[in-house]
Amino acid sequence: MRNLRVVRIPHPEAGAGTALICGFALVVLTLMTAVVLLAQVGTAAARAATAADLAALAAADAARGLAAGDPCTVAMETAAAHGVSLQSCAREGPGGTIVEVRTSLTVNVVIAGYPLLPDASGRARAGPPP
Template sequence: MREPASARGERGNGTVTATALVAVALILASAVLLWTAATHASMRAAAAADLAALAAADTARGLRAGDPCEIARSVSAANEAELEHCAVEDGGTSVRVTVSVPVTFVALEVKLHAATARARAGAPPLDQR
């Protein structure tokens, strides 16, 4: 018995369909991994900025010896972040810092972008006292 004409044209499409499904699954998995890496880098940057600002503010207020921005730089480096900006404000009562953490796609060992975070520590601004 012969196959219908419509079934003869469908031979071999299972391989193409399976390949397409695998490609779509890999693209979706890569997108999820990239999103996870970006979220992780953002959280690390926020934590590093908070810690650097707190340490620098303590130094600016005289609670520990040293230069506030150098302390912020060392705390950032200890948290695998890079200090981009540091400013002592309000006559040495507060410090603002900006740090960045690279977004790394571990599967390919590629640095794609940098997540940045800002933090301020010290006395509240004058308009909020």
């Protein structure tokens, strides 16, 4: 009897599972990061809009004499109390009783010294009914 040696030829796809799982994990991680960033943008936009609504209502009350103070100062204090900055405040209508405000909120997501997301902004208008 002859001694036969079995020679195994490596399969051409050996190790492909590891590369496939690593690639899949990278895709899942990227998608999760995108979802978290979108959630942050949505939350910041909602906060800026809510603060704009509240600032406009407070300023309209001050413009009508229902609250003490200058309407734009009241709007700025209300916006600051909600963690946003007042960008503009304008009074319109008869006697300046209609107030329009714009707010912005900085989203602090910075990569390599550059902000990744833009500032969220809100706009609201309040006053007495027509």
